Structures are given as C-alpha cells and as structure tokens.
Amino acid sequence: MGMRDRHPHRTAFGVNLGLIITPMLDMSFQILAFFVMTYHPSALEAQVPVGLAEARPAGKPNDPLVVPAPGPDEIADTVSVIVKVGDAATGKPQKLLVKRVTEPVPQQIAGAEVTWEHALRTLERELRRLRKDADGENAAIRIEADGDLLQQYVMEVYDVCKSAGFNKIAFVPPPVLR
Amino acid sequence: MATNVGSEAADPNLVPLLDLVLQLIMFFMITVNFVRVDQFDDSIHLPVAQSAVPMDKTAEEWVFLNLNKKGDLVGTLSSFVLDTPEKIKVHLMQEKSSLERAAKSRGKTGDIKIVIILRADKECKYADVWKVLDSCQRAGFKYWQLRAMTRAS
Numbered sequence: 001m002g003m004r005d006r007h008p009h010r011t012a013f014g015v016n017l018g019l020i021i022t023p024m025l026d027m028s029f030q031i032l033a034f035f036v037m038t039y040h041p042s043a044l045e046a047q048v049p050v051g052l053a054e055a056r057p058a059g060k061p062n063d064p065l066v067v068p069a070p071g072p073d074e075i076a077d078t079v080s081v082i083v084k085v086g087d088a089a090t091g092k093p094q095k096l097l098v099k100r101v102t103e104p105v106p107q108q109i110a111g112a113e114v115t116w117e118h119a120l121r122t123l124e125r126e127l128r129r130l131r132k133d134a135d136g137e138n139a140a141i142r143i144e145a146d147g148d149l150l151q152q153y154v155m156e157v158y159d160v161c162k163s164a165g166f167n168k169i170a171f172v173p174p175p176v177l178r
Numbered sequence: 179m180a181t182n183v184g185s186e187a188a189d190p191n192l193v194p195l196l197d198l199v200l201q202l203i204m205f206f207m208i209t210v211n212f213v214r215v216d217q218f219d220d221s222i223h224l225p226v227a228q229s230a231v232p233m234d235k236t237a238e239e240w241v242f243l244n245l246n247k248k249g250d251l252v253g254t255l256s257s258f259v260l261d262t263p264e265k266i267k268v269h270l271m272q273e274k275s276s277l278e279r280a281a282k283s284r285g286k287t288g289d290i291k292i293v294i295i296l297r298a299d300k301e302c303k304y305a306d307v308w309k310v311l312d313s314c315q316r317a318g319f320k321y322w323q324l325r326a327m328t329r330a331s
Contacts, residue, residue, distance in 0.1 A: 021192060028199045035206030046230035047323040050311065091303060147305030151298050155225040155326055162229035173312065174305045
C-alpha cells in the first residue's frame with residue numbers, strides 16, 4: 001500500500017504549477033532593470049535668487065572704481081564686492097575689493113599673492129565685520145565682477161556673501177556692458 | 179511498506195521573491211523623474227553654490243535657458259541664431275506671448291507667473307550670463323532664477 005502522494009501535481013518531469021510565473025518573473029526583472037538604469041539619486045540642483053542692480057556711472061575713464069555719492073533712494077549700508085580678473089583667457093580672479101557706498105575708494109581684501117580660498121575666507125571676515133555695522137535687514141550687497149570672470153567664482157562670492165549674513169544680494173553688470 | 183526518504187526536491191517558494199521584486203519596481207517607478215529634453219542639457223555643468231535654496235515651485239510657466247561654457251544658448255534653442263542680446267530679447271518676447279496666450283486659452287486670468295530658469299555652465303563668463311539676464315529683463319520677464327548645484331557631484 002503506497003502512501004498517498006503528497007504532491008498530487010508532481011509529474012515525472014518536475015512540478016507542474018497551476019500558474020506559470022516564469023514569464024512574469026522575467027518581465028518583472030526586465031522592468032526592474034529599466035528603472036534601475038534610469039534612476040537618478042536625489043536632485044542636487046537648486047536655485048539662486050537673482051537680483052539685478054543697475055551700475056552707477058563710472059568716474060574718470062582711468063579710475064572706474066570711483067563712484068559718485070549714493071542717490072537719495074540708495075541704502076547707505078550697501079556694500080560692493082568687486083572681483084577683478086587677472087587673465088581674461090582663464091577667467092580666474094586676481095583681486096577682491098570691498099567698498100561701502102559711502103566710501104570714495106574700494107579697499108583691497110586679497111590679491112594674487114594668496115590663494116582664492118584664502119581670499120574668500122578673508123572676504124567673509126570682512127563682510128561679517130561690515131554686517132555688524134550695517135542696518136540689520138536693510139543691508140545689501142552688490143557683486144561687481146569683471147565680464148571675463150567664470151560663473152563658478154561668481155557663485156563662490158555669492159556663497160560667501162550669504163554666509164556673512166547678507167540676504168539682499170544683487171548682481172551688477174560687468175564693466176564692458178555698462 | 180517502502181518509503182522514499184530524501185528523494186523530494188525542494189521547491190523554491192517564489193512568493194517572497196515576487197513580492198520583493200514588485201516592491202522594488204514600485205519604488206523605482208515612484209522615484210523616476212522623466213525630464214523634458216528642452217529643460218535640461220547634459221553638456222551643462224552647473225556651478226556649486228552651497229547657499230542655493232530649494233527650487234521655487236509656485237511658477238505657472240517656465241522658460242528654460244541652457245548656457246554653455248562658450249556663452250551660447252544650447253538645447254532646443256541651438257536651432258535659433260541667438261548671438262546678440264537683441265535677438266535673445268525678441269525670441270523671449272515671442273516665447274512670453276505664446277505662453278501667455280496658451281495660459282489664457284486654458285482659462286487663466288490676470289498675470290501669469292512665468293519664470294526664466296537660467297542654467298549657466300560653471301565655466302561660462304559672467305558677461306554672457308548678464309547678457310542673457312538683461313535680455314530677459316528687457317523682454318518683460320519679472321521672475322528669474324539661476325540654477326546651481328548644492329554640492330559637487
């Protein structure tokens with residue numbers, strides 16, 4: 001007397017499943033592979049709010065950094081960060097200058113003798129110092145860069161201005177476009 | 179009464195496997211992000227700005243401008259010859275009009291918030307970025323944003 005076969009669906013050639021799922025598994029893996037290939041990790045792209053300021057008229061042709069006194073609607077605590085390019089071909093910065101709108105001449109923060117990272121740290125210290133004297137929420141910064149400066153350096157200066165506590169940041173047209 | 183001991187093959191239980199596979203498929207389907215070709219250009223490497231803020235999603239319409247390192251507008255705009263600020267301004271004015279018309283035909287009233295999204299390469303010159311932004315301003319756009327990466331990829 002043989003035992004009842006515990007697997008009534010077993011045949012001599014293996015298990016006879018009522019539902020054939022092999023093609024379904026196959027398609028599932030195909031779809032999975034597709035979405036794995038097209039998967040992008042969390043987006044790193046973000047936005048930089050842009051404010052556009054008008055350039056003030058330059059002074060004498062050989063002294064473009066001397067600007068007239070601020071207009072009646074200009075905030076007295078506006079600070080200008082000026083970035084000068086050394087070599088137009090490479091677009092790398094050479095000088096960083098800072099000027100309050102009430103001052104006649106900008107003050108050089110860093111030159112070619114230091115690295116760009118060091119220049120940015122010095123700029124941040126100076127801006128934090130100016131921020132303490134500034135009129136709270138109304139303090140504004142204008143970034144004046146040479147036209148040949150690469151966009152990456154402009155963004156790094158923007159970062160420093162933000163981390164120094166300035167929220168109103170405007171970009172000024174480069175000298176060649178004024 | 180003879181019994182066959184040890185002759186039964188182990189049948190793999192496919193239910194948990196299917197369950198997990200479908201879970202994974204669901205995850206990737208939900209997180210997939212198909213972007214329009216005219217919005218992003220892979221040749222543009224954005225600069226890094228750690229203080230960049232999350233994207234503003236209140237815009238009703240967008241105009242994507244991709245600027246490569248040479249200062250040329252690429253992507254779908256590469257078929258146009260937009261080599262002067264005036265040409266860029268004229269093209270943007272036409273784009274603005276068509277977006278406003280399309281929005282009004284959908285029943286929108288009042289001002290349509292159209293945002294210019296400028297994706298400028300990190301090696302693009304500041305003068306070229308300014309040229310495009312100035313053209314946008316002169317074309318009548320009020321909202322614009324520069325795109326940057328929050329960290330190096």
